[in-house]
Amino acid sequence: STPVETAFPTDTNSVSAKRVVEAGSPTLKREPSGER
Known part of the structure; x- marks a missing residue:
């Protein structure tokens, strides 16, 4: 349990x-609904 x-x-x-x-990045742009 060390820092x-x-x-x-x-x-x-x-x-x-x-x-x-x-x-x-390109994947998120293609599927913006996936992130938000």
């Missing part, structure tokens, strides 16, 4: 989210 363990998944999620947003 590093808690920060690790958060960092990974942030990086993954950013990559997904960048890679899914």
